[in-house]
Every structure is written in structure tokens, then in C-alpha cells.
Amino acid sequence: MSGPIDEFSFLPEQAAEAGIEASVPRGERLSLALADGRSLSALRYTPADSPDAAPVVTFLHGAGLNAHTWDTTVLALGLPALAIDLPGHGDSSWRDDAAYVARVLAPDVAAGIDAWTDAPQLLVGQSLGGLTAAAVAASRPDLVRELVVIDITPGLDPNAGARQIRDFFAGPATWATRDDLVDRALAFGLGGGTRRKAERGVFFNSRIRSDGRVEWKHHFARLANAASASPAAAASAAAQQDAVSSVLGESGWEDLAAVTAPTVLLRGERGYVTEEDAAEFARRVPAASVDVVASGHNVQEEIPLELGARLRAMAAVA
Numbered sequence: 070m071s072g073p074i075d076e077f078s079f080l081p082e083q084a085a086e087a088g089i090e091a092s093v094p095r096g097e098r099l100s101l102a103l104a105d106g107r108s109l110s111a112l113r114y115t116p117a118d119s120p121d122a123a124p125v126v127t128f129l130h131g132a133g134l135n136a137h138t139w140d141t142t143v144l145a146l147g148l149p150a151l152a153i154d155l156p157g158h159g160d161s162s163w164r165d166d167a168a169y170v171a172r173v174l175a176p177d178v179a180a181g182i183d184a185w186t187d188a189p190q191l192l193v194g195q196s197l198g199g200l201t202a203a204a205v206a207a208s209r210p211d212l213v214r215e216l217v218v219i220d221i222t223p224g225l226d227p228n229a230g231a232r233q234i235r236d237f238f239a240g241p242a243t244w245a246t247r248d249d250l251v252d253r254a255l256a257f258g259l260g261g262g263t264r265r266k267a268e269r270g271v272f273f274n275s276r277i278r279s280d281g282r283v284e285w286k287h288h289f290a291r292l293a294n295a296a297s298a299s300p301a302a303a304a305s306a307a308a309q310q311d312a313v314s315s316v317l318g319e320s321g322w323e324d325l326a327a328v329t330a331p332t333v334l335l336r337g338e339r340g341y342v343t344e345e346d347a348a349e350f351a352r353r354v355p356a357a358s359v360d361v362v363a364s365g366h367n368v369q370e371e372i373p374l375e376l377g378a379r380l381r382a383m384a385a386v387a
Contacts, residue, residue, distance in 0.1 A: 075215070076096070076098065076137070076272075076273065077096035077200045078139065079140070079269055079272075080093045080094070080096065080144065081093050081138055083141050083269075084144050085139075086139050086141075087134045087144065087145065087155070087373065087374060088374075089141075089144050089145060089374075091144070091147055092116070092117045092118070092147075093117065093144070093316065094115055094116055094117060095114070095115050095116075095120050096112060096115055096162045097112070097113045097114075097115070098110065098111075098112060098126060099111045099113055099181075099185055100160070100258070101146055101180060101181055101185075103162075103177060103180065103206070105193060106158075107155065107161075107162035107164070107177075108161065108162050109154070109156065109161050109162075109177050109178075109180065109181045110136075110153075110154045110159055110160035110161045111136060111151055111152060111153040111154060111181055111185060112137070112151070112154075113149075113150075113151050113185060114143050114149065114150045114151075114152070114153065114154045114307055115116075115149050116148075116149065119271050121148070122149040123149060123186055123187045123188065124149045124151035124185065124186045124190065125148050125149055125150070125154075125188070125190065125191060125384050126146060126148055126149075126150045126151070126188065126190060126191045126192075126380060126384055127151045127153065127154070127182055127190040127191070127192050127193070127203050128142070128143070128150065128151070128152040128153070128193050128194070128195075128198070128369075129152075129153055129155060129178060129192070129193070129194035129195070129197075129198030129200075129368075130152070130154075130155060130158065130194075130195060130196075130200050131196030131197050131198050131221075131289075131340070131366075131367070132158075132169065132197040132289060133158075133162075133238065133276070133287050133289050133290075134155050134195075134287075134367075135156065135158050135159035135273055135286060135287065136152035136153060136154045136159050136275055137152070137159075137273040137274075138195075138369055138370060139152045139369055140149070140336065140376045141305070141369075141370070141373035141374075141377075142369045142373040142376050142380070143377070144373075144377070145373050145374045145376070145377025145378060145381075146284065146377040146380055146381050146384075147307050147377070147381060148381060148384055151181075151182070151185055151186060151190075153178055153182075153241050154264060155169070155174055155178070155198060155201065156169070156174055156237070157169050157179050157287060157288035157289070158286065158287040158288070159254040159273075159274075159286055159287070160286070161177075163288040163291075167288060167292060169197065169288070169289075170200075171197070171201040171202050171203065171204040171320075171321060171324065172320055173199035174197075174201045174204070175180050175201055175204035175205045175208055175209075176208075178202075178205050179205050179208065179212060181285050182205070182209075182212045185245070186198075186212075188214075189211065189213055189214035189330075190212060190213060190214060190234040191214055191215045191380065191383055191384045192206060192212070192213045192214075192215070192216050192217070192330075193204060193217040193219065193380060194216075194217070194218060194219065194221075195219035195220060195221070195367070195369055196219070196220060196221045196366065197221070197369065198219075199218035200218075200221055200222040200297050200324075200378050201215065201224065201317075202216055202217075202218060203218060203321065203324045203332075204324045204370070205326060206324075206328040206329075206330055206332075207323075207324040207325070207327035207328050208324075208329075210328075210329050210330065213328075213330045214330060215279070215330050215331045215332075215333075215383060216328055216330050216331070216332045216333070217332075217333045217380070217383070218332065218334050218335070218339040219334075219335045219336065219337075219368050219369070220336055220337045220341055220342050220364075220366050220368060221341065221342065222321075222334070222342055222346045222347070222349065223318045223319070223320070223321025223322045223324075223325065224318035224322075224346075224349075225341055225342065225346065235363045236257075237253065237254070237257045238285065238289060238290040239290075240253060240290075242284060242290075242291060243278065243282035243283060243284050244282065244283040244284070245282065245283070246274055246283060247271050247272065247277075247283050249270075249283070250275055250283060250285075251264065251267045251268050251271050252269045253269060254271060254314070255267055256359065274286055274287065282299075287365060300322065301366045303378050322353050325350075325353065325354050325357075326353070326354065328354075331356075331357075331358075332354060332356070332357040332358070333357065333358045333359075333360065333383075334347065334350055334354075334357060334358070334359045334360070335360055335361075335362055335363075335368060335376075335379075336359065336360070336361050336362070337362060337363075337364040337365050337366055337368050337371075338361050338362065338363055339364065339366075340363065340364065340365050340366040347359050347361075362375065362376075
């Protein structure tokens with residue numbers, strides 16, 4: 070696959086595919102140095118005629134994804150927006166402790182929102198990003214005007230998914246070319262249905278190392294590869310996860326209970342959150358709204374036009 074001019078050169082193509090006729094926003098890559106030497110990365114989108122407009126909506130992606138998962142949703146949104154690469158994903162630094170849980174990630178995200186916005190945000194998080202968004206809203210209410218949690222509730226594993234996905238990322242740690250990754254995605258039935266879409270996804274989610282080899286940007290692929298190479302390590306990790314899952318789930322409910330901003334749960338009818346999970350959410354967070362949308366887990370990729378329109382209407386309500 071040939072490389073694009075830059076990471077935002079796909080936007081006109083994505084707008085055309087989605088039938089979005091509005092002007093394509095200006096995209097900018099941001100980087101913030103964190104106190105411990107790591108860095109946090111994000112994408113800022115501003116209208117072509119208002120390049121200095123501050124974000125009003127901030128997006129947090131799910132495990133194994135990156136900020137570009139929101140591209141088409143941002144195009145449909147039509148408002149200044151910020152999409153953050155969670156630690157261990159995209160262009161943000163990996164964590165040495167591999168602690169990719171909401172309360173650990175939240176301080177980094179809050180630092181980014183502090184640095185890159187100038188008003189409380191409509192904070193939107195999907196899967197792991199949804200739990201992280203709740204932790205941000207609980208700990209830094211001054212940063213969040215309204216909270217949207219997409220297809221996740223505490224107690225569900227935000228790193229979970231079909232066995233197919235786990236097997237997909239548990240391949241070799243490095244690859245000769247990005248074309249090899251595209252071929253693998255298509256062989257697993259992934260990539261959005263066409264080679265062109267698979268190429269875009271691989272470009273956004275991989276990097277070329279100094280030795281010329283290609284690796285996935287997110288840390289989970291390296292962790293999955295290591296686990297697949299050592300069944301004992303995989304069993305140990307699974308046992309550890311079982312031991313802490315109830316604690317992490319309860320901390321998520323505590324975060325949601327502490328959120329003072331209006332809160333909405335968007336549940337994909339074919340997603341991870343069951344009717345029972347949604348009922349528990351409604352019981353534990355009675356002030357929140359729960360809506361069902363015609364989508365699977367990755368709502369931002371399956372119905373970006375509907376999601377963008379919904380968020381635009383929410384952002385317009387002062």
C-alpha cells in the first residue's frame with residue numbers, strides 16, 4: 070500500500086463515502102509531555118473557516134483502536150472536536166506497567182483536556198474510553214459538561230471481544246510490510262469490507278520502526294503476542310484479571326455515581342451491553358438516560374452519521 074500525503078489526507082475520501090457534503094475540517098496532531106516522561110497524543114479538528122475554534126466535543130476510543138476511529142463521526146458532527154489517543158494506543162506512549170484501566174488512564178486524559186480545550190466538554194467515550202470518560206467526569210467535573218458512554222458498563226471487560234479479534238492481534242509482533250497487515254485483516258473478515266478501508270485502518274493503527282519492520286501502534290497487540298507465545302503467562306494473566314475484575318467493576322460504578330454532569334448510555338442493539346446490563350446501569354445511575362441504537366459495539370464506525378447528528382444536537386444545548 071502506498072502512504073498518503075499525511076494522516077488527514079483520507080478525510081475527503083471518508084466524507085465522500087459517507088455522503089457528507091460539508092467542508093472537510095482542518096486536522097492537527099497534538100502532543101503533550103506528561104510528568105513521568107511519557108507523552109499523550111490527540112487529534113484536533115477545526116472548521117475550515119474557523120481554524121482557531123476550541124473543541125466543544127472530546128472523544129475517547131476503545132481498546133485496540135485509536136483517535137482516528139472517530140473521523141467519520143467528527144465529519145458528521147461538524148463542530149470543533151478533540152479525539153485523544155488513550156495511553157498505550159495510537160501515538161500516545163505505552164505504559165511500562167500495562168495498566169490500561171479507567172482510573173489509571175483518567176489523569177492523563179484530564180491533562181490533555183486541560184491543555185487542549187477552554188471550556189467544559191461534551192465528553193464521549195466508547196468501550197474502554199467510556200469507562201475512562203466516567204472516571205474523568207467523576208474526578209474533574211470542571212472539564213465535563215455532559216457525558217456519553219457508548220456500549221460499556223462497569224463489570225464488562227472493555228478489552229473483551231470476539232475470539233477472532235484476540236487471535237487477530239496475537240500474530241507476530243512485527244511484520245515486513247503494511248500490506249501484510251491488510252492481508253491479515255481481510256483474511257480475518259476485518260477491515261470494513263473493502264481493501265481500501267482496511268488500508269486506512271492499518272495505516273492509522275500501525276507504524277514503521279527504525280529497522281523497517283511494521284508493528285501495531287497499540288500495546289495490546291504486543292501483550293497478546295506475548296501471551297500466545299507463553300500459555301503459562303496467558304493463564305496467569307487471566308487469573309489475575311479474574312481476581313481484580315470485581316474490584317474494577319465496582320470502582321466504575323463508584324465513578325458513575327460521582328458524576329454530576331448529565332449522563333447518557335448509548336447501547337448498541339448488537340453490542341456488548343445486554344438488556345440486563347442496561348437495567349443494572351439504570352438502577353445504579355437513575356439520573357442517566359439509556360438509549361438503544363441500531364449498531365454493534367463500534368457505534369462510531371457502524372453508524373457515524375446518526376451518532377454525529379445526535380452529538381451535534383446535544384452540543385447545541387447550552
